[in-house]
Amino acid sequence: xxxxxxxNEALFREVxxxxxxxxxxxxxxxxDFLCECGDEGCNELITLTHWQYEDxxxxxxxxxxxxxxARPAVEHVVASxxxxxxxxxxxxxxxxxx
Numbered sequence: 001x002x003x004x005x006x007x008n009e010a011l012f013r014e015v016x017x018x019x020x021x022x023x024x025x026x027x028x029x030x031x032d033f034l035c036e037c038g039d040e041g042c043n044e045l046i047t048l049t050h051w052q053y054e055d056x057x058x059x060x061x062x063x064x065x066x067x068x069x070a071r072p073a074v075e076h077v078v079a080s081x082x083x084x085x086x087x088x089x090x091x092x093x094x095x096x097x098x
Contacts, residue, residue, distance in 0.1 A: 013063055027051040035084075037069035044069075046084045061088050 013036050032045040033053060044066045048056075056062050063075070064084050070077050075087040 035066040036063040037065040
């Protein structure tokens with residue numbers, strides 16, 4: 001189960017990366033990103049500025065999920081924002097997501 005969650009999160013992160021490149025936003029432009037949780041049926045959105053998302057992507061161990069979507073079995077919450085949480089994968093799941 002944890003393996004599947006980590007792989008789903010990696011897929012959503014990749015979709016968000018492609019979205020960011022297609023839109024080519026200015027640093028303060030607000031963009032709706034997909035929740036990067038492990039639920040393959042999740043289609044909830046998180047609004048962040050391009051700068052906030054870039055800052056998050058500076059650490060490849062981190063993902064952004066809708067508040068309450070964190071999965072303690074595979075990750076822990078390191079920060080929270082307006083309707084979202086930033087999570088860091090546990091070491092085993094982090095290796096799977098790579």
